[in-house]
Amino acid sequence: MNDRDVMPAFDMLMEELDAIVTHLNQQGAQLMQAKEYAQAREVIVKAEAVLAFQAKVKALQEEWVRLSVSSSKKTPRKKQPGQRVMTTMLKQGLRTPNEAFMLPILQALVQLGGSGRVIEVLDRVERMMKEQLNKYDYESLPSNPKELRWRNNAQWARLNLVQAGYLASDSPRGIWEISEAGRALVLEAKE
Structure with a gap:
């Protein structure tokens, strides 16, 4: 190393x-x-x-x-099929932090009536955060060139919301669903 x-x-x-x-x-x-x-x-x-x-x-x-x-001085290892390649990490502070996506995710779900497909939620989050997202957020991930960094970070934020009890942990695959605690947090943020 x-x-x-x-x-x-x-x-x-x-x-x-x-x-x-x-x-x-x-x-x-x-x-x-x-x-x-x-x-x-x-x-x-x-x-x-x-x-x-x-x-x-x-x-x-x-x-x-x-x-x-x-x-x-190591001899380069050959990449195995399906093996992830580690690339240089983005310097800290350049991308929008995962926590910044939490409230917009909850707000998007409230707008959608409490639940929505991932794509619908993320489209609304992008519109809400348009001024906050930067060029690094719109770069594709080195590990998955088909995925934008901000969408991946929003997925991690969603996991944190589930762990904190703001999103339902038992919603169907591909559907995000706000909990009562999540609704209360959105109301609290409005006040």
């Missing part, structure tokens, strides 16, 4: 840890609002542990940079 592989791996890990902390913050806030203080404390402890881990990863990343390790 050479430096071209290591730094993107650090960046990818840091980005994922940021997303986890954001999710835990939302979950903790939701529990505090519901006056579920014991569960909220558990989430806070988890968030603090993730933040401590993230600080360790950041220190390791800085240490790696200081080491200035030269590239290892």
